[in-house]
Amino acid sequence: MYIIKRYGTTGKDAAAVDVYKMLDEIIKVDNDIQRLDRLVSMEIREEFERIDNIRLINQAKVLSAMREERLSESHFSGTTGYGYGDTGREITDRIYARVFGSEDALVRVQMISGTHALATCFRGILRPGDTVLSVTGKPYDTLEEVLGIRGNAPGNLKEFGVDFRQVNLKNGRIDREGIRERLDDGIKLVFMQRSTGYDWRPALSIEDIKKTVKYIKGLKKNLIFMVDNCYGEFLEEVEPAAVGVDIAAGSLIKNPGGGIVPMGGYIVGTKELVEQSAAALTAPGLGRKAGATLGITRSFLQGLFLAPHVVAEAVKGAVYASRIFERLGFEVSPSYKDKRSDIIQSIKFDTKEQLLCFCRGIQKGAPVDSYVTPYPWEMPGYGHQVVMAAGAFIQGSSIELSADAPIKEPYYGYLQGGLTWDHLRLGVLITLQQMKEESHIKVDI
Numbered sequence: 036m037y038i039i040k041r042y043g044t045t046g047k048d049a050a051a052v053d054v055y056k057m058l059d060e061i062i063k064v065d066n067d068i069q070r071l072d073r074l075v076s077m078e079i080r081e082e083f084e085r086i087d088n089i090r091l092i093n094q095a096k097v098l099s100a101m102r103e104e105r106l107s108e109s110h111f112s113g114t115t116g117y118g119y120g121d122t123g124r125e126i127t128d129r130i131y132a133r134v135f136g137s138e139d140a141l142v143r144v145q146m147i148s149g150t151h152a153l154a155t156c157f158r159g160i161l162r163p164g165d166t167v168l169s170v171t172g173k174p175y176d177t178l179e180e181v182l183g184i185r186g187n188a189p190g191n192l193k194e195f196g197v198d199f200r201q202v203n204l205k206n207g208r209i210d211r212e213g214i215r216e217r218l219d220d221g222i223k224l225v226f227m228q229r230s231t232g233y234d235w236r237p238a239l240s241i242e243d244i245k246k247t248v249k250y251i252k253g254l255k256k257n258l259i260f261m262v263d264n265c266y267g268e269f270l271e272e273v274e275p276a277a278v279g280v281d282i283a284a285g286s287l288i289k290n291p292g293g294g295i296v297p298m299g300g301y302i303v304g305t306k307e308l309v310e311q312s313a314a315a316l317t318a319p320g321l322g323r324k325a326g327a328t329l330g331i332t333r334s335f336l337q338g339l340f341l342a343p344h345v346v347a348e349a350v351k352g353a354v355y356a357s358r359i360f361e362r363l364g365f366e367v368s369p370s371y372k373d374k375r376s377d378i379i380q381s382i383k384f385d386t387k388e389q390l391l392c393f394c395r396g397i398q399k400g401a402p403v404d405s406y407v408t409p410y411p412w413e414m415p416g417y418g419h420q421v422v423m424a425a426g427a428f429i430q431g432s433s434i435e436l437s438a439d440a441p442i443k444e445p446y447y448g449y450l451q452g453g454l455t456w457d458h459l460r461l462g463v464l465i466t467l468q469q470m471k472e473e474s475h476i477k478v479d480i
């Protein structure tokens with residue numbers, strides 16, 4: 036049970052009161068929660084300015100990439116079959132390369148998810164006898180199976196003679212000492228995960244990535260630096276490839292798809308590594324030259340065009356959620372004033388019931404499937420039960436408002452996405468109302 040102190044609020048204006056009255060009629064937000072919302076919305080104003088500046092820079096980058104490449108209507112027509120000579124596909128790759136500050140890019144509907152994009156990089160680059168060193172500890176759950184460090188899924192990299200080692204983060208930060216000790220000759224690829232994933236730590240900032248690459252390059256030459264960029268796109272002014280990372284990948288149903296891309300993945304990096312990955316995606320010899328776009332190019336590029344804005348909306352909602360749950364007495368990561376490098380907001384709950392109620396609330400606030408109740412299940416690729424609240428237009432899209440949590444102690448809930456900041460705000464308000472009604476929170480402000 037959480038009780039928050041009474042804080043004075045200022046700037047009460049008549050217009051705001053009417054809005055709340057109407058909101059209460061439409062979605063039911065009681066007086067306590069209204070007061071909390073009003074207070075928190077004022078507290079986070081400064082953060083919003085910061086977010087808007089990053090958004091503007093990224094929007095400018097996307098716009099100039101499209102102008103410089105002379106994007107035109109003719110690129111949207113798409114191909115079928117082999118997809119040879121698809122100029123829309125080719126220009127999408129070039130636009131991504133410009134936006135991500137990389138030499139080359141591969142953006143494909145044939146990559147079914149972020150995991151697939153990342154696995155494609157590993158399979159393209161690594162050869163028997165090579166070792167991957169993760170310097171951000173355990174990689175994302177689904178990659179454990181790809182690498183063969185958990186389970187024995189057929190075709191995992193271990194079967195192909197690729198070894199994996201990890202240096203854990205130390206107090207949530209890169210452990211330089213640990214890296215120096217473990218950096219031997221067998222290592223070919225240094226791996227970093229930018230986002231928190233299912234973890235309680237700050238996301239790796241671009242500055243952290245830049246310094247880590249520089250530090251490791253000072254110790255050993257000829258290493259390949261790879262970043263799992265999922266959830267990190269457009270959180271900062273530059274992307275990993277612009278600060279010395281050789282290859283990075285992510286999902287198009289997360290940040291860079293802007294919420295409208297129905298499926299796909301992307302890889303950005305050096306020409307050589309992107310070519311190698313393309314060979315692993317299709318077939319050696321075919322590489323990037325084939326792969327029909329089936330008319331999806333318009334949505335890929337329109338999604339990328341919207342992405343800086345949509346990401347900013349999601350980040351605003353994350354900041355809001357962070358402060359509101361902090362005000363309710365929960366531990367949160369990051370805090371609302373922290374610099375962010377991914378869209379995830381972690382909230383620590385005391386009990387499983389509280390966590391499940393939170394997820395039910397988020398589900399209730401979704402535009403799609405708002406009437407269903409999320410239950411924990413054994414999701415493929417994850418080592419434990421997971422509960423997911425998602426009522427998205429695109430299945431599994433986590434740039435849309437969603438919450439998930441592994442069912443294990445401590446009960447961390449992860450909130451992410453939201454195509455509009457208003458939706459996130461409403462989703463959180465609906466959730467708080469639900470949690471209050473079930474006596475999981477007590478609002479006294």
Ligand SMILES: *Cc1c(COP(=O)(O)O)cnc(C)c1O
Pocket residue numbers: 148149150151175177228230231232263265266286
């Ligand atoms: C989502 C995610 C992945 C995997 O992406 P899918 O599209 O779900 O396969 C990998 N790494 C991180 C950090 C992620 O957030």
